[in-house]
Amino acid sequence: WQNDSVQKKIRSxxxxxxxxxxxxxxxxxxxxxxxxxGRFPTEAELHDVIAEIEEEEPAGFIRFEKFLPTMSRILxxxxxxxxxxxxxxxxxxxxxxxxxxxxxxxxLSRYLTQEGDPFSQEEMEEMLSAALDPEKNLIFYxxxxxxxxxxxxx
Amino acid sequence: MGCGVTKGGEFHKRYDKDGNIISxxxxxxxxxxxxxxIQRWYRQYVARMELRRRYTWxxxxxxxxxxxxxxxxxxxxxxxxxxxxxxxxxxxxxISHIFRENEVCRDIEWERFFDYRHIEVPDIYSGPRLTxxxxxxxxxxxxxxxxxxQQLHSRYVLQxxxxxxxxxxxxxxxxxxxTCHSKxxxxxxxxxxxxxxxxxxFYKNGMPSMEKAYxxxxxxxxxxxxxxEILLILFAFLLVYPGEVHLNRGNHEDHIINLRYGFTKEVLxxxxxxxxxxxxxxxxxxxxxxxxxxxxQKVLIVHGGISDTTDxxxxxxxxxxxxVSSLRPPKRRISHSVRASVxxxxxxxxxxxxxxxxxxxxxxxxYARPFPARESFQHRSLQDFSSTVARTMEEELEIRRxxxxxxxxxxxxxxxxxxxxxxxxxxxDSLDAFENVQNEWKQILxxxxxxxxxxxxxxxxxxxxxxxxxxxxxxEEFLNKHSMQLxxxxxxxxxxxxxxxHNRKVLTIFSxxxxxxxxxxxxxxxxxxxxxxxxxxxxxxxxxxxxMSVRQSLRRTEHSALKVLREQLFAHKSDLMSAFQQHDxxxxxxxxxxDWGSAMSQVLHLDLPWRMLRSQLITTTTDDMLDYHNWFxxxxxxxxxxxxxxxxxxxxxxxxxxxxxxxxRIVDTDNSGFISFEDFRQTWKLxxxxxxxxxxxxxxxxxxxxxxxxxxxxxxxxxxxESFRLVDKNMLExxxxxxxxxxxxxxxxxxxxxxxxxxxxxxxxxxxxxxx
Numbered sequence: 029w030q031n032d033s034v035q036k037k038i039r040s041x042x043x044x045x046x047x048x049x050x051x052x053x054x055x056x057x058x059x060x061x062x063x064x065x066g067r068f069p070t071e072a073e074l075h076d077v078i079a080e081i082e083e084e085e086p087a088g089f090i091r092f093e094k095f096l097p098t099m100s101r102i103l104x105x106x107x108x109x110x111x112x113x114x115x116x117x118x119x120x121x122x123x124x125x126x127x128x129x130x131x132x133x134x135x136l137s138r139y140l141t142q143e144g145d146p147f148s149q150e151e152m153e154e155m156l157s158a159a160l161d162p163e164k165n166l167i168f169y170x171x172x173x174x175x176x177x178x179x180x181x182x
Numbered sequence: 183m184g185c186g187v188t189k190g191g192e193f194h195k196r197y198d199k200d201g202n203i204i205s206x207x208x209x210x211x212x213x214x215x216x217x218x219x220i221q222r223w224y225r226q227y228v229a230r231m232e233l234r235r236r237y238t239w240x241x242x243x244x245x246x247x248x249x250x251x252x253x254x255x256x257x258x259x260x261x262x263x264x265x266x267x268x269x270x271x272x273x274x275x276x277i278s279h280i281f282r283e284n285e286v287c288r289d290i291e292w293e294r295f296f297d298y299r300h301i302e303v304p305d306i307y308s309g310p311r312l313t314x315x316x317x318x319x320x321x322x323x324x325x326x327x328x329x330x331x332q333q334l335h336s337r338y339v340l341q342x343x344x345x346x347x348x349x350x351x352x353x354x355x356x357x358x359x360x361t362c363h364s365k366x367x368x369x370x371x372x373x374x375x376x377x378x379x380x381x382x383x384f385y386k387n388g389m390p391s392m393e394k395a396y397x398x399x400x401x402x403x404x405x406x407x408x409x410x411e412i413l414l415i416l417f418a419f420l421l422v423y424p425g426e427v428h429l430n431r432g433n434h435e436d437h438i439i440n441l442r443y444g445f446t447k448e449v450l451x452x453x454x455x456x457x458x459x460x461x462x463x464x465x466x467x468x469x470x471x472x473x474x475x476x477x478x479q480k481v482l483i484v485h486g487g488i489s490d491t492t493d494x495x496x497x498x499x500x501x502x503x504x505x506v507s508s509l510r511p512p513k514r515r516i517s518h519s520v521r522a523s524v525x526x527x528x529x530x531x532x533x534x535x536x537x538x539x540x541x542x543x544x545x546x547x548x549y550a551r552p553f554p555a556r557e558s559f560q561h562r563s564l565q566d567f568s569s570t571v572a573r574t575m576e577e578e579l580e581i582r583r584x585x586x587x588x589x590x591x592x593x594x595x596x597x598x599x600x601x602x603x604x605x606x607x608x609x610x611d612s613l614d615a616f617e618n619v620q621n622e623w624k625q626i627l628x629x630x631x632x633x634x635x636x637x638x639x640x641x642x643x644x645x646x647x648x649x650x651x652x653x654x655x656x657x658e659e660f661l662n663k664h665s666m667q668l669x670x671x672x673x674x675x676x677x678x679x680x681x682x683x684h685n686r687k688v689l690t691i692f693s694x695x696x697x698x699x700x701x702x703x704x705x706x707x708x709x710x711x712x713x714x715x716x717x718x719x720x721x722x723x724x725x726x727x728x729x730m731s732v733r734q735s736l737r738r739t740e741h742s743a744l745k746v747l748r749e750q751l752f753a754h755k756s757d758l759m760s761a762f763q764q765h766d767x768x769x770x771x772x773x774x775x776x777d778w779g780s781a782m783s784q785v786l787h788l789d790l791p792w793r794m795l796r797s798q799l800i801t802t803t804t805d806d807m808l809d810y811h812n813w814f815x816x817x818x819x820x821x822x823x824x825x826x827x828x829x830x831x832x833x834x835x836x837x838x839x840x841x842x843x844x845x846x847r848i849v850d851t852d853n854s855g856f857i858s859f860e861d862f863r864q865t866w867k868l869x870x871x872x873x874x875x876x877x878x879x880x881x882x883x884x885x886x887x888x889x890x891x892x893x894x895x896x897x898x899x900x901x902x903x904e905s906f907r908l909v910d911k912n913m914l915e916x917x918x919x920x921x922x923x924x925x926x927x928x929x930x931x932x933x934x935x936x937x938x939x940x941x942x943x944x945x946x947x948x949x950x951x952x953x954x
Contacts, residue, residue, distance in 0.1 A: 036776070040793040044236050048636060063229030068222045116223050119216035144218035155224055158733055175733070176227045 031100070038099045041065050042092055051092040055082070058090055065099070067108035071145040077102075113177040120169035130166040235736055237791050239677060241743040242698040244788040245750060246675075296347070296463060298340035301456070312338045314345055321418040322389060328411040329381055336456040339414065343463045346417040349424060350470040355502050356494065357428045357475040359395065361712040367395045369483060370707045371672030371680075371691035372432065375406025375445070378723040379695055379705050380415065386719055387707065390419040390427045397475050399672045399691065400432020400485030400630070404443035406694065410452060413464075431471035432485040432672070433630040433648070437461065438507045442844040450855070469503040473629055476666075480714060483670045487632035487688070488660050489650040490640035492625065500622045508627060508648055633674060634683050634690075654684040661687060667714065679706025679720045695722045699742035701735035744798055748817055750786060751799075753836035755814060757785045762810045772807040775800070835885075838869065839903065845869070846899045856896040859886055 041061050045053045053061065058081075059074050069077065081094040102108055123139055124131055133156055140147045140155070147155070159172040303311065309332040310323050324334070334342075361367060368387055373380055390396045398416055403409035419427045433439065440446045440461075449464075450457040474484040474497065482494075631649025635641075638653040661667060669688045675697045681690045695705035706720045751758065761781035765773045773781070778800070779792040800808055801816070835842065845865055850857050857865075866882050886897070 033776070036793060040791050041233070044233060044240070044791050044794065059225070060229040060232050063226045064233040068226050070218060070222055111219060111223055115219060119219040122212055122216040123220075139213065139217045140221060143214045145221045147221060147224075151224075151228075154228070176223060 031104075034100055034103050035096065037065065038096055038103070039092075042095060046092070052089040053092075053095075055086070055088055055090050058095075061095075062099070062102070062108070065103065066110060067102060068111050069108045073108055113173065116177065117170065117173045120173065124169070129170065130164075130168045132166055133160055136167055231733065231736055233794070234740055237794055238736070238740045238743045239702070240790055241747050241788075241795075242702060244790055245746055246698075292347075292466065293344070295459065296340055296344035298337045298344070301335075301337035301340065303335050303337050307335055308332070309334055310338070311335075312342065314341060316342075316345075316418055316421045318391065318422050321415070321422050324418050325381070325384065325389065325415055328377060328408070328415065333452060334411075334414055336453050336460065339410075339453070339460055340456065340463070342414060342417055342421075343460065343467060345421055347463070347467050347470065349421060350467060350472075351503075353470075353472050354498065355473050355500060356498050357397075357430075357472050358479070359397075359428060359475060360478055361710065361714070362478075365393065366709050366711045367397060367477060368707055368709050369397045369399060369670055369691060371399050371693040371705075372401035372675075373398070373406070373412055374401055374434070374694045374697070375403055375409035375412060375448070376694045376696075376723065377406070377408035377411050379693055379721075380412055382695075382705075382721050382723050383693065383707055386721060387709075390423050392423065392426060395426040395428075397428045397430065397477075397483050399475075399483055399670070400430045401434045401672060402429075402432070403445040404434045404440060407444075407448060409445045409448055410460075428475045429471055430475055430483060430485055431468065431473055431630065433508060435468040435471055436507045437465040437468065441847045442840065446847065465506060466503075469506045471502075473497060473502055473626065477710060478712075478714065480666050481668045481670060481710065482664070482666055484629050485671060486628070486630045486649050486673045487634060487652060487671045488656065488669065489624075489628040489632055489652055490656045490659070492628055492660060494664055496622070497625050497629065500625065502626070505623065505626050508630070631673075634671075634688050636683075654687075657684040657687050668716075670708070675703060676706075677703045679704040680708065680718055689716060699739045701739045702742075740798075744795075747788075747790075747795075748799070749836070750788070751782075751817060753833060753839075754785055756833045758782070759810070759814070761785050766810075771809055771811055772804070773810055775803065775806055775808060778808050778810070834869075842869065843899065843903050846902075850899065855899055857899060859895050859897065862886060862897050 041064050042053060044064075045057045045061055047053075055078060058078055059069070062069055062074070062077065077098060078090070081090055081098050083089075083091070083094075120131070121127075123136065136159075137152050137156070141149070141152050156167075158175070159167045159169070161168055310320065310327045312320055312324075312334075327334070359367065368383075370380075370383060388394050396419070402412050402416060406412075416427070416429060420429060434443065434445075437446070446461060449461055453460055474482060474494075476482055476494075482488075627648045628650055631646050632643060633646070633649070633651055634657070635651040635653055638655040640650050640652045640656050643649045643651050657669065661669070667687070670691060671688065672691055672693075674690055674692065675694070676690055676692050679692055679695070682688065683690070689708065691706060691708050692703075693705045693707055695703060697703055697705075701722075704720045704722045706718050709717045709719070711717075758781060761784055762773050762778070763769075765777040765781060775796060779796070782788075782790075782792050800813065802809075802812075842865075846857055846862070849861050849865055863882060863886060866885075870882070
């Protein structure tokens with residue numbers, strides 16, 4: 029029944045990161061696991077979840093038995109909801125004040141590394157390597173959005 | 183177009199004279215919201231990529247370990263031949279030649295074998311013309327020549343090999359070197375014939391010189407396409423800088439392993455006239471390669487690893503050249519070998535219904551790996567084929583009688599090997615000699631084949647069939663006993679090119695980038711200075727990867743992994759069908775997705791996230807139910823001419839491809855690349871009997887006829903193996919011709935932004951992955 033398939037989904041995702049096959053994952057992978065289950069937490073929301081499932085004495089790992097109930101609830105109650113793709117495009121358009129259809133890397137970097145849940149330098153570089161058109165040195169965000177939204181979530 | 187803002191927002195639009203918006207000034211709050219949205223999305227995207235990267239890696243590793251069973255199957259099959267056929271039979275003769283002692287034994291005769299002087303080099307030859315003794319310039323020229331895709335003339339190859347052999351003979355088993363002499367020492371791991379990686383290393387780090395010492399930690403050959411060039415370069419530098427360049431033997435420096443993993447084929451292809459001689463000499467040279475290197479008496483460098491019985495003092499004393507191949511232990515005086523017959527059903531029942539405790543306890547530190555329980559190979563007598571081949575009928579019968587008495591279920595491993603009571607009543611001398619040889623043999627196997635594991639302890643490495651899995655406590659004891667601080671080893675592919683384990687006391691270094699597929703992993707090398715603090719440099723060869731984004735690279739790797747996985751599915755079609763039918767008692771032709779997952783797991787014994795892979799492997803479902811007959815049809819198509827061949831035969835062929843190929847190459851005694859019909863049928867019949875398959879004579883004949891495309895009574899081994907590559911039906915239909923070859927091969931998805939020509943696949947022998 030519904031709950032069972034949700035559990036299996038969570039189990040699957042967890043297992044991919046359970047390298048020692050001992051029902052634990054590194055706490056630093058929790059964000060990746062939650063996101064790979066189709067959720068879109070902000071950094072703050074992520075911290076809240078981790079705080080809830082951590083061991084009393086934080087030991088750097090998270091146990092499946094603590095992760096499962098919390099994650100089940102998130103999925104069943106549709107928390108940390110997916111963001112619709114069209115909003116993503118609009119977000120870029122908001123930043124593109126002059127409606128050029130593209131952004132230059134400096135301005136995008138400024139926004140993303142200084143505002144909201146700021147990107148680290150590494151994240152920014154990684155994003156640019158995927159988003160930047162190397163010849164024109166611009167980000168054609170419409171294409172980029174298509175790329176990011178292309179793969180179906182689990 | 184809205185700005186996604188309906189309330190509380192402030193924005194000021196400016197218009198041009200035609201009424202078009204030319205700019206909009208937005209409030210800070212909205213900007214922040216936009217940024218947050220993008221960030222959330224992007225992190226989501228990265229997480230999904232990461233997941234795919236992980237399970238793609240899992241696929242490669244799982245299949246690699248499943249593929250290792252092929253090696254064990256080969257051993258078992260050869261054992262079966264020896265056990266069940268008399269020495270004089272045709273069947274035994276098919277393979278007995280590889281176990282015969284080298285006909286050329288004495289050194290003087292070897293020197294004659296190395297004789298290159300009568301080989302003339304034509305004027306048109308534009309490659310390097312070496313003069314000996316070699317100097318640094320010549321070595322550098324050789325590198326350049328190979329970079330420009332030239333080939334060294336066989337005369338110089340033989341000369342170079344001769345000189346190398348002379349040098350190797352005077353080297354000790356364990357190289358002992360010091361950082362105070364050459365400041366920094368660079369250590370490289372597996373290269374596996376990937377010349378591009380070696381060139382990249384030299385480019386980044388400089389070539390070997392008086393100031394630049396190198397240790398190359400084995401597995402120079404097999405799988406990649408430029409193994410001989412790598413060897414020639416390494417040997418050249420060894421000759422020029424014998425004090426600065428050090429080579430350790432790897433498990434692939436072994437002529438029988440080379441038969442399976444491509445080096446033999448490469449040499450015969452590149453050196454049509456003198457290839458066989460070159461191979462024979464390399465056989466000798468490999469056996470003379472040192473076994474380990476020690477730096478400053480503190481760091482041990484060895485290809486595989488250690489075991490709880492590793493004793494460096496003993497290792498230093500052995501006659502290493504007696505150990506020519508891990509498939510051929512040295513001949514013993516004693517003619518009896520004690521073995522229990524191997525139930526051939528074990529082959530198919532490799533995994534059984536449960537995993538051994540090891541499966542749950544052992545995992546690589548980064549990526550989990552499954553493996554099934556198996557009997558310890560190293561105690562199994564692949565041993566002593568050479569002497570059993572020479573046995574008389576009487577001896578043979580006597581042994582079988584004893585075997586029959588001994589064989590019973592659950593026969594313990596420890597009895598099997600050194601069961602002295604079963605040996606002929608010879609003197610205690612030969613008994614000691616026997617034990618010594620066994621012990622030395624184990625020492626060497628352990629050094630070349632072992633892998634580290636996470637839990638404490640030391641258990642036989644049943645996946646590879648040689649060496650051990652050793653735990654952190656064994657490392658600790660070993661280092662204490664030998665007053666050392668670090669073990670550097672190779673042997674296992676690591677995604678980042680290197681990986682620490684055992685509390686940073688064991689370092690794995692792997693230098694073949696893109697090992698599984700373009701983009702699958704980086705290679706690395708490590709530098710050690712007098713402080714013995716490792717400094718890593720990572721790289722990835724292949725210009726395509728550098729230009730591809732992470733996403734494109736991932737797609738390519740993923741595609742490749744899925745292709746390999748589909749081959750596995752196809753190879754197990756019959757078993758999968760049965761499993762599906764178990765879940766479909768009413769024969770509706772449909773099963774639930776969850777049952778599909780269970781069946782996959784159960785039949786393939788690959789510990790993969792089947793749920794995750796579902797969307798990649800299943801394209802259409804009706805109400806969450808899968809039409810499994812249809813699914814198989816869409817999975818792949820097979821060679822048209824085999825359509826009339828019965829499925830079970832094909833299944834078997836797919837499953838045992840690499841074993842078959844190796845056996846063919848062994849049977850092909852003159853290494854011509856062809857075997858006769860008769861030999862093929864014989865081999866096939868034997869395999870058939872061994873596997874207890876119910877395949878009719880007729881089917882085999884049909885098969886033989888259909889593959890003899892030249893109709894000349896000979897089977898081209900390469901062609902035969904090629905025809906067993908699966909074609910992805912979907913790709914075919916979508917006409918992805920850019921990457922297709924001979925309408926059968928394709929290398930990857932058509933990447934939208936790259937217009938590069940299809941890259942030549944690194945030729946992995948047998949199509950299945952096998953251990954480095």
